[in-house]
Amino acid sequence: MNAMTTPPAGHRPGHVPVMLAEVLAMLQPRDGAAYLDGTFGGGGYARAILSAARCTLWAIDRDPAAIRRGHALQSELRAQEGETRLHMIHGGFGDMQALLQARHVPALDGVVLDLGVSSFQLDEVERGFSFRTDGPLDMRMDDTGPTAADIVNTMAESDLADVIYEYGEERLSRRVARAIVAARAQAPILTTFQLADIIRSVVPADRSGIDPATRSFQGIRIHVNDELGQIAAGLDQALGLLAPGGRLVVVSFHSLEDRLVKQALNRAAGRLPAPSRHDPRAMQARAAAPSYRLLTTRALRPGAAECHANPRARSARLRAAERLPLPDITDNQPERRP
Structure with missing residues (x-):
């Protein structure tokens, strides 16, 4: 399937929702239905969903x-319409169940999640997500809690190495953590350029062309x-919030995200992997009829044209599943004798 490479009319230039055509094909928006965009970001998916059908959309960010x-x-x-079919909710998609229940939102016909950092966050220098330009070392998706500067200037060396290895998949994580601790002993690390230069001093460039930082x-x-x-929390809750026939569509951008999505949808x-015969709960779960079917047995990838037009799409992976109809319990009732 070829990816859509042009943004919807009225969309901000430079912000292109990744794999938009594939997302819409999997979600199949229809009139009268209710959907959730759990990662509103720049609103690219939200705008397209609302344009595709006369539906209601709840959006979280x-x-x-x-x-x-x-x-x-x-x-x-x-x-344009004299009304709005879009309802915004401030919060994390990992809390979607509580956020929607507080607003008495019924079961959903579809959920879309676009994981990771948004193009807007990368482009805003003051957010500190990117080292292409120098900015404060923040990296927070919201405006609460510890910043990246707090982490690199206070976290123990061994814990910092674990974070960089487990979440960044950096094999030289201990070397990086050691360099950060040595640098912060001389002066606080407060900007993206400072941190990137420290990392580059101990991580050599490789043939991939990816910046060492x-x-x-x-x-x-x-x-x-x-x-x-x-x-993890958002996937579990989204699967529980869908009505029969509802669809979950997830776009991820690196292996850690995609692994969680793949495992959740497969479950x-x-x-599931073959359970131990010594675990009766696992055997019971294995025997239960699945409540979802996979719409993508393998992750979909963006087309070459989209990757060329939008380099940020190159690492995208899309997976989707559909909730099956509820079983008709009358079919399993024993026949009553007169």
């Missing part, structure tokens, strides 16, 4: 800047925002 963009889209839709920045960012915890579809 932990970033106050994204919420402001959502309110602007609400005003635009209200001016990339993996360490990823690891620290994931830790700052508890991204994997949010993903929901009954594709």
Whole structure:
């Protein structure tokens, strides 16, 4: 399937929602249905879903800047239609169940999640997500909690090495952590350029062309925002919130995210590893009929044209599943004798 490479009309230039055509094909928006965009970001998916069908969309984001963009889209839709079918919620998608229940939202017909850092966050120098330009070492997706500067200037060397290794998949994590601790003993590390230069001093460039600081920045960012915890919680809750026939569509951008998505969807579809015969609970779960079917047996990848037009799409992976109809319990009732 070829990826859509042009953004919807009225969309901000430079912000292109990744694998948009594939997301819409999997989600199949329809009139009268209710959907959730758990990672509103720049609103690319939200706008496209609302344009594809006369539906209602709830949108969550932990970033106050994204919420402001959502309110602007609400005003635009209200001016066009006399009403808005978009409802914004400030919070993390890992708390979607409580956030939606507090607003008495019924079962959903579809959920879409676009994982990781958004293009807006990468492009805003003051957010400190990117080392392409110098900015404060922040990396928070919201405006609360410890910053990346707090982490690199206070965390114990061994813990810092573990964060960079486990979340950044940097094999030289101990060397990086040692260099950071040595540098902060001389002066606090406060900017993205400072941290990137420290990492580059101990991690040699390789043939991939990826900047040596990339993996360490990823690891620290994931830790700052508890991204994997949010993903695990969000996937579990999204699967529980869908109505029969509802669909979950997830776009991820690196192996740690994709692994969590793959495992969650496989469990929901009954594709579990063989359980131990000594664990009766696992055997019972294995025997239970699956409540989901996979729409993607393998992750979908963006097309060559999209990758060329939008280099940020190159690492994207899309997986999707559909909730099966509830079993008809009358079929299993014993026949009553007169």
